[in-house]
Amino acid sequence: MAAPPSPTALVRAFSRELALAGGLLSPDYLDSGLSLGEARCLYELGQGAGLTLSELAGRLGLDLGYVSRVVTRMGEAGLAEKRPGRDDRRARRVALTKAGRARLAALSKRVDERLGEWLASKPPGGVAELTRGLGSFLEARPGGDEARATLRAPRPGDLGQIIARHGQLYVEEFGYPAYFESYVVEAFAQLLRGFTPPGDRIFVAERGGRFAGSVAIKALAAGAAQLRFLLVEPEARGTGLGRRLVRAAVDHARSCGARRVVLDTASDLAAARALYAAQGFRQTKATPGAPWLPPGVQSERWVLRLAPGPRG
């Protein structure tokens, strides 16, 4: 009796079939006008709010020079753009344009349709067995289920991580002065000094076993609570995690009896401002300048009312 095929032989046979079924071998991937390499870049760039070229190359397991050429072509085609850091050119990130996001959505639909047709042409029992096996294989990967973040209480090491990532990210991404890190250390120490649960709480977001973001909420006097230290790692952005963190903090404040949530942000943090506005926060004050802000950036106070005040 012949020996059963080895796991590598099975995987090779399956990947040949999948390559044909998924149209991976055509230079014009699924008639998209893109090569497979370009389509993979498009997909990775569509998963967050922007990646540096080396992050993108790392995710794809591809050579930096190749990825750089692909991104240049995508830029010429209006699908991606480089967003320079304010002061630091090294922090330039590549992100999809509106046209890039539309192209990705159309391509994803095409891939779903094509693979759906392929699966429909196979015996249903075999498809059920395949999908069961694939499901448990993917779940068992270290850091499996990459897309889903969990919110949890901080563990040893997390507080330092929150401080470190705030200190780095604002400097690299938004061109904040290096002094910003000292401001973060001071502000975080202040939060911890008077830390009083249950009103005060820190949420850590974890995705695929890695730190993905944070938010803190602090109970203040007179029915107020302050939301602080909201951050989502660039590779976890655009998936609703920022909104979940803000809602978790606000829900916690509400459950502890707060009637309004206040926060301080800055006039250059466009994504955060849009997120706060979408969650019902309103800007109530703008104060020009602070030593930890870049020149020309204003500090802003935003407020969310959780219940009508005495005059409605």
Ligand SMILES: CC(C)(COP(=O)(O)OP(=O)(O)OC[C@H]1O[C@@H](n2cnc3c(N)ncnc32)[C@H](O)[C@@H]1OP(=O)(O)O)[C@@H](O)C(=O)NCCC(=O)NCCS
């Ligand atoms: C602000 C931040 C937390 C958003 O995180 P995120 O996980 O990408 O946000 P979500 O995917 O949950 O998006 C929720 C909403 O935020 C807004 N938003 C998010 N990214 C945006 C962007 N790049 N431009 C405009 N609005 C954006 C939108 O209203 C979005 O809702 P929509 O998807 O229905 O349009 C993240 O960009 C971040 O960490 N920024 C740097 C740190 C920072 O600014 N912190 C706030 C300090 S006060």
